[in-house]
Amino acid sequence: MENRAVLAAVLMAALLILYQVLFVSSPAPPPPASAPEGVAKPVPTPEKTAPPPAVLPPARPLPRFAERTVAVDTPLYHAIVGSEGGRLLGWTLHYRGEKVLAERGQMGLSGLILERPGVGGAPVEFTITGGPVTLDGKAGEGTLVMTGEDAYGVRVRQTATFRADQYAVDLAVRLENGRREPQTLAVALPWVAPVKPGTPGAQWPAELVWQVDGTVHREPLDKAPVAEESPGDWAGLDSLYYLTALIPKSPGLALALGKVGEDRVEVGLRGAVTLGPGQVWEARAQLYAGPKEYRQLRAHGLEGAINFGGFPLPRRYGGLPMEWLGVPVLLVMNFFYRFIGNYGVAIILLTVVTKVLFYPLTVKSMTSMKKMQTIQPQANALRAKHKSDPQRAQRETLELYRREGVNPLGGCLPMVIQVPIFYALYIALSVSVELQNAGFICFGRAPDWLPFVGGADLWICDLAAQDPLYVLPILMGVTMFVQQKMQPTMGDPNQAKMMLIMPFVFTFMFLKLPAGLVLYWTVSNALQILQQRLMNRKPARVAGRGAKDVARV
Structure with a gap:
């Protein structure tokens, strides 16, 4: 199940970055001349x-x-x-x-x-x-x-x-x-x-x-x-x-x-x-x-005129319109701004609200993944025992899941459900004019004589531009690395290596993205770490039986 969860996370990130590079920056063409019935087409000047x-x-x-x-x-x-x-x-x-x-x-x-x-x-x-x-x-x-x-x-x-x-x-x-x-x-x-x-x-x-x-x-x-x-x-x-x-x-x-x-x-x-x-x-x-x-x-x-795009494809390719989700994101962010006067803080509060709304799904996903990790030795023992009969190994594994009350898709489905929501957040923050020249923690411009940062903003004076000092992307990578280390240990060494590499890949991809987006992702990671820490304190219900069940198998 961890395989599916990792794959879902990687696909989500790839989708977001590809959309930003290929579609957000390039305006979509209008319908061709053979537009569907009911849509008025341009006609020659009468x-x-x-x-x-x-x-x-x-x-x-x-x-x-x-x-x-x-x-x-x-x-x-x-x-x-x-x-x-x-x-x-x-x-x-x-x-x-x-x-x-x-x-x-x-x-x-x-x-x-x-x-x-x-x-x-x-x-x-x-x-x-x-x-x-x-x-x-x-x-x-x-x-x-x-x-x-x-x-x-x-x-x-x-x-x-x-x-x-x-x-x-x-x-x-x-x-x-x-x-x-x-x-x-x-x-x-x-x-x-x-x-x-x-x-x-x-x-x-x-x-x-x-x-x-x-x-x-x-x-x-x-x-x-x-x-x-x-x-x-x-x-x-x-x-x-x-x-x-x-x-x-x-x-x-x-x-x-x-x-x-x-x-x-x-x-x-x-x-x-x-x-x-x-x-x-x-x-x-x-x-x-x-x-x-x-x-x-x-x-x-x-x-x-605000282009919220489509999901999972751009609108011109038949993607689902995302205005129904992007508009509430903008309204909530602007609501917080009216009371606080800082769009950086408004993004942080928006992230907190999102995490609270999805808390039940996140807990369900984490609990399912923890149970899957606990019974992983039993599943591996079954596969080894019936190595010559893959169909029987699959039946025995499914029976193990049923007996322990574990849903193989339980850790993946909550994450998949959240993908359109995170996608809408990403696009809404990308097209938000309110973030242009809006500062978060801004100390003005550095003197030209300073090495490396001379003439750059100190620190985030424009949430629609990249972080000039790359502090947020690095923090995002660190929080992602810590979050990965707190996840249950994977049985596949290759998967474990890939997960350790992902924070470095994401840090590189986020270097040039708007600071408002990187701030949202960093705060989301930090809240996920806190939530994971709270979940790790709760022992899995099947934890004490793993060794005995492996011996029995």
């Missing part, structure tokens, strides 16, 4: 769906002015809005330092664009009123009003409402046809980013992510198709910890996403509009640009 007017109204030349910019400052971010379509020239989060999500000439919201068949499109030249916006408190809101008119007489009004306690911006667009002729046009609101990362320090996206009828799809930026249009719930550009997304709030808006040229991608909203003389068209949308905190995302229907 550029000819609305009939063009018989005669396109003549365009009148518009004066060009130097772009005016307006600053928006809230406790959560600093933004710069330009008068060309209301585009975002800058968006910097105040989140565990400064995190750049939009940068002039690199990535950001391109602004409101009006397009016409055969003519193309251009951003609307706006006059902005209501700025600058400064929100100091935890509540309150500010609004920028942008008005303008394009070369074909369509009067445009766009309002952007910012809130002090949200990373989302409410957008409202109003078009009015000022001509006597009907007009057909398209309204576009794209967020553009490069396929490859640009300026160091910005939070560059890694994949397209969008949701259609509650189902989330993902595709790496370098594999994105040519820009396509599709109905859906929202579309965004996503990295491990941050998300920029556009959410349609009016039925006339569809998702538009994909490559624009060879080196840029866009996600956004698009609507086809036909305006009669004096007719008005209105639409509403929402922009989110912030961290992938579950609470913030859930408030805007974006919680599907």
Whole structure:
């Protein structure tokens, strides 16, 4: 039985590490073109769906002015809005330092664009009123009003409402046809980013992510198709910890996403509009640009952007969705953080809660393994006695298990049941933006002149990064070694040697993993040692009979 338990532990660890290397860091592609029925597929942009007017109204030349910019400052971010379509020239989060999500000439919201068949499109030249916006408190809101008119007489009004306690911006667009002729046009609101990362320090996206009828799809930026249009719930550009997304709030808006040229991608909203003389068209949308905190995302229907993966395979290969387990892990960890203010301590408490919940299963596993170790001499004697008759040896061994009340799977099954739970904990901690730049025991940065550690953090100042001093991985290896030494002695010398090697292998594998994950594993090992010590004090019920039973056999 120890063989099965060891195998289960090794497979679990291998599964976790392989998932981290192969799947967490590499975003999953979206469903292929032959998606199952019921999932809306991207379709070519319906550029000819609305009939063009018989005669396109003549365009009148518009004066060009130097772009005016307006600053928006809230406790959560600093933004710069330009008068060309209301585009975002800058968006910097105040989140565990400064995190750049939009940068002039690199990535950001391109602004409101009006397009016409055969003519193309251009951003609307706006006059902005209501700025600058400064929100100091935890509540309150500010609004920028942008008005303008394009070369074909369509009067445009766009309002952007910012809130002090949200990373989302409410957008409202109003078009009015000022001509006597009907007009057909398209309204576009794209967020553009490069396929490859640009300026160091910005939070560059890694994949397209969008949701259609509650189902989330993902595709790496370098594999994105040519820009396509599709109905859906929202579309965004996503990295491990941050998300920029556009959410349609009016039925006339569809998702538009994909490559624009060879080196840029866009996600956004698009609507086809036909305006009669004096007719008005209105639409509403929402922009989110912030961290992938579950609470913030859930408030805007974006919680599907957090990739909890699947078990035992990634979702795209048919794995079981793990949101049902990963979300409670995040909620419990954040609950502890609200009272303690330290995510390292919150992880320790989360580990304790997990151990308490699984205490009965762990005790059952340890008790069964101890009984198996106690009757191992009898089982070995039976195998030696019936060496020439393996079937009889197996029958006699099973009868021995039945007589002693030992379940051969008793030590393995409780461990196997816990594997999905530990897997969910692992993934939840891997994708938790709350751990980025969150310290545990942090003494600042070491002076550059110090040998070996000069310029490194002292000690854990970022739970999402590796331990710069490798203290936690070494502690994890030591606790694992002590835990192995406390296990019942194995009869197979080769197994015993393998178990002694495993702590060194795990220490090497954990050197580069986030400190938050290594902290969880180290504390889990320490609690397991304590639990094993308590169990070892209890004598096995069959302990006193082993020698006599061997003699009898």
